Every structure is written in C-alpha cells, then in structure tokens.
Amino acid sequence: MNLELNDIDRIIEMAWEDRTPFDAITFQFKLKEQEVINLMRKELKPSSFRLWRTRVQGRATKHSKKRTFDEGRFKCSRQRTITNNSISKR
Template structure:
C-alpha cells in the first residue's frame, strides 16, 4: 500500500496509536482507513528493525489491540475511593 496520501504528522500519529496499548486497530482503521496488515507494513517500513521487532512482540496476542477481544468491566474507570470524593476534594479517612 502506498502511504503518499499521509502527511508526516499522520504517519507519526499512526505510529503513536499503534504503540498505545489501549488504541485498537479498529480505531486506526476508522481514523486513517488502514487495516491491521497495513499498519504492520507501515510500522515495518518506518521503524528500525529492532524497534519493529519490539513492537510486534508487544502487540501480538494483546487483547486490547482488538475491539472484539476486549472485555469491559462495569465501573472499570471508577476509583475504589470514588464514593469519598466530593467537590474535587478527597474526604479524610478516619
């Protein structure tokens, strides 16, 4: 695939998104139109061989990179002490 349609900033953003654990390949496809294999090819072309190998090792089998494999828990982003926080102040523990 040709990447001439992308600016340097676009390619930098795609690489950044690919490195992020929580950004799925589906999100990259939605924003830039690149399938997972296209992202892999872009990373292979743009990164040093050692960096590409590190990235592939990190991404392979990671469930957070694939939307269908992700499991969301209810209240996932809620702090365990959330009930104690009011008006941006944390209540004192006793």
C-alpha cells in the first residue's frame, strides 16, 4: 500500500496514543495491526520501536476486544459538550 508522508506521520501518532485502538487505524487507513507493527518497525529507530512494542503489547486500550470501558470515544467527565460552535454550560 502506498501511503503519503502525512498519512505515515498520522499512523505513527495514532499508534503511540494510548487510547487509540488499532481498530481506529484500520478503519481510517485500512491497515491491520500487523501492518501497523511493520510500518512502525520500518519508520522508527530500533530503540524507539522496542520501546513502543513494550508499551503497546497486551495493552487493553490498544485492542478493542480487551477494553473494559465504554466502546464510545473517551471523554473526560469534566469536559464540556460543544454544540453549534458554542460551549454549553453544565
């Protein structure tokens, strides 16, 4: 698959984020988990890749099926809702 540099940067960013599951990367970029791992191996320095793999391996937040919290998007309880470009009060 041919990816643009911006797409590669975004995939790496999403892969590093704790709360972004691999399913979200698959949905947006059509890359399976193993393809993301291969991309990270190719694009990162070896020490950075090892650090990332250690961090991600078995992490429940990176695998939708292992999540114990709501499947919707994470939202802080103190975060205000935004409607029609204005922030609503609690």
